[in-house]
Amino acid sequence: MPSHDVMPNMELYQPVQVEDALAIADRLAERAWLVGGGQDTYGWLKDRAKSVDAMIDLSAIESLRGIRETSDGIEIGALTTLTEVTESEVIQQQYSLLSMAASRVASPQIRNIGTLGGNASQDVRCWYYRRGLDCYRAGGNLCYADTPQGMNREHSLFETSRCVAASPSDTAPALVALDATMVIQSSSGVRTVAAEDYFVGPANDIENTTVLRPGDILTAVRIPNTWANASFYFEKVADRNVWDFALVNIAAAFKLSGDTIQESRIVAGSVQATPRRVSNVENAIRGQSRSAATADSVASMATDGARALAHNGFKIPLMENLVKRAIIG
């Protein structure tokens, strides 16, 4: 496997209207690659681990940028940078779970370029897959990581159907917790998909991590006011405090009545190929006081069904501890 670092030759399209982008995407279909901030893209293409005939650069489409207040929440353009999301007043005031999550992505430099849509939709970071090996996810017929000798410290605990790669996104768990809706356009129209359904595990589609298909463009993310001003908790544990993917992250939202939890969303990242909603814990704490005692009583439920690989067993106590901390607040 030769090592490369210059971009391969390909067609480059730089539309300035979303309609033009949709037309090009429709025409080129699998031959094209959509690029926003490029922080996921350029590694794939420069390394030649994936190759395409054409690139559709969306960065000049202004309508895909910005944060707009709507009648029932906010709409965030998919190309809005993570820095803009972090610094947005309305997000900080009402949906701070998302600004907290965005502020922990990668590094300031990457957040200045990387987009919300790209961060949420990025591909898994399994190093075998990224290296271009012919694993299941790459269309082959084996998994290099899910073996007794596999180097799988960052891999998944749950829902590992043939592939054990984990979702690397910090914003995706926050979007699921906020009941966000993903707005997807194609030449045939607009459709919306709940964030929880936007992300796809290997059991359903082993070659894709989202429902996006050739010709689709994620144009916006809508956050309903369902959870506006709720009590939020976000924590990311990574080896380094900046420029690192999560070992485990947790995004949680609580509606409280006094100390009593009326409703909650608790979503963990980096434990499976999609953000993992910890529904059994959400159910168990409904009506309970938000306290250490409640947290202690349910924390171990968070990892029910977890299957540790050779090197990622530490994620089990880590996830339990983060769920506990989220509940305590």
Added chain:
Amino acid sequence: MSTHIGVDFTPPDIAGKVTGEIKYAEDYKREGMVFARLLTSPLPAGRVVNIDASEALRMDGVVGVFTADDLPPVPPPGNPALASEYVTYVGQPILAVAAITEEIAESAIDKIRVDFERRDFVVDPIESLTPGGSNAYPEGNVLVRTREEGPEGAPIVGAEIKDIKWPQSAIDAIKTGKEPVGGEFTTEWAFGDVDAGFADAAAIIEEPFVTIGYPHHSLEARTGMAYWENGKCYFHGSSQSQSANNAGLARMLNIDLADLVFINEATGGGFGSKIGPYPFMAITGNFSKVLNRPVQLRITREQEFYIGSARSGMQGWIKIGVKENGKVSAVDLVIVNDGGATGGGSGNSSAQHVTVAYQPESMRYRGISVYTNTTPRGAQRGPGQNEMAAVLAPMTDKVARAIDMDRVAFRRTNVLDSDGFQGGSQGPVTSAFVREALDQGMRTFGWQDKIAQPKDMGNNKVRGVGVGIGYHGAGGRGYDGLLRIGTDGRLYIHSGVGNLGTYSYAGTCRAAAEALQVPWDKCDILHGRSDRHLPHSSGQGGSNTIFTHTRTNWVAAQDAITKLKEIAATDLGGSADDYEIGDERVFLSSNPSQGITYAQAAQRAIELGGKYSGQEYPDDINPLTQLAVQGIAGSGLVGVAKDNIPGQGQPPGVLVGFMEIEMDKDTGKYEILDYTAIADCGTVVHPTNFNNAMRGGAVWGVGLAGLERHVYDPQNGLPANTGLYQSKPPTNMDVPIDTQMGAVNIPDPQNPTGGRGIGEPTQGASAAALASAISDALDGHTFNTAPTTTDMIINHLAGNTYSTKSLKTNTF
């Protein structure tokens, strides 16, 4: 009073680095230049059966392919620039292809078909020593030196590959943390009566340990550009060193020393991996000769991981005995080094660290360095010493606790002093004031107050307080100094020291200015190109430059002073001893008004010729210095000399570090609350640069102790973390904003300026202090690993086993 030593100044290349105007090797272009790229091995072990480059050579813009057949053969255990037959690691260069653009060169790489035969491979040294285990090379698995090891970073010469297997009982023992009785070693030494030492001990601990190697990841991937004119090769290279490259590079290019112009004005990091000419420099220069046009060979970030060198890992066992009074009576140490594809480990240097830290009454060391099919290994900041410091610190704490002794007091009892020794040969040192450093550090850090504070910090967070020692030999002797006083009265100091980024190429020149009493604004440093007539100099590595080249510049200045006085005596009468210098004049001591200026003396030196202006020079200077003197002969008063300052012993660089952390028991993460570091490095020559070295080293120590490591998949020999972000060097958010720094600042008696080096120990001390603090936070638990990562801490707290418990290296 010193006017230059211990006084800040601005090195001349600072402005260029701040503005971006300074040029690195990749920035140089030349008319007609072509771009070369490497094709590297996809296999950890195999044999190249056939190379078919015909399709690439037919591509428009491709100008040539260069293979091992175009270079002199390099038999094992050498590290060839291009694999000739066997490949021994993923990423090993096999050939280079050149084209008129980088894009064409990269596309051409994909058109070249290489057929391989696979061989069994190994990524774990212990597995290779196991009966029936694979060997990294067809000839065997262990590097055996038949001649004494050269200086740090020097190519391996006088060595062979042997096939060594241990009995299964020894393998089982070391895998379970026991002494591997019956194992064969290639390096063994001992002093004192070890058995008696253990018999005298009030407490004994036995610990297994593992440190994992990791890449240097120099920010400037080692690019080179070469072209030939009138039989001379002009070579723009990325190197830590300047003059230390010339002889080796000239050999690679098969030319005389006088026919090489090596240009290296600035370097984007080396950390030990670019001390001397590295193998693939041979491709750039020779490919350019074959093509008869300038060639730039740039490598990728990933290739810098492959061929940019790495720290050796080690798996080991140690037994330490200590008397009731706190004195270490005996040490028994076993180290199995992971030598990667080049085989060389740093076990002996690790053992040397133990001798400095403990000054044991008796010690035995047994070591073996095993080849693995992983990246080539070489010197990396404090090789051997710093990783040993990291794993030894918590063990040292354990020993101190075993005899109920304060951890700093224990170190104070045992550590090196001026009458002490270093290494298995128990060689002397020039001076050492580590106890003073410990005392100063304790006061600055507030050790007693910090250890008296409650451990529990609330919210499931605990306090950890640690102390560590970093050590490295810090200086050499016998190199040359060269300077010239011009007829304009300016002092031209010729520095053959490389510009690694430490600015010691400039700091060492201050010694000449000091001796000749010349204001700094009247000094010019000539460096960065060998056609600026640069003297023979040490490699810019091993923390040696401050000691080594303040001395060479000092002796060159003394030679110039002698000549100034002789010229004055010739012209003004009397003897040379009747004269002294000052205010850029040489004058009669008894009548200062009677004298001549330096400018006038330089003019007279030209007129007098001979030794005064460089037509004659001392017999004992290096051939490279001779060429340099010839190049400036007749242009002023030349001061040139070999450093023959009498003395003996190794100058030690020692740093003590104190660290306080807050550990989160839910996440295994810790925050460094305080770090204090005090150096014993003689006189601080350049205070700002001293502070920079202290900070930089401290950051990397955090990486060594907590973050960085090689990970190789034993199923296919592939490295998991070739990228910079995957290798996890510490970021600014992982280290304390402020570091309290200081120095004992007691001059070394064997350097006229008083200085010794300190670069490398700065990493070892912070790594050791952090490891000690982690252990302290966890009630003395010893992980015995470097790095000790987040997952290990979580697993320990959760009662899980952690993966390196069985002493595995190159793994999570």
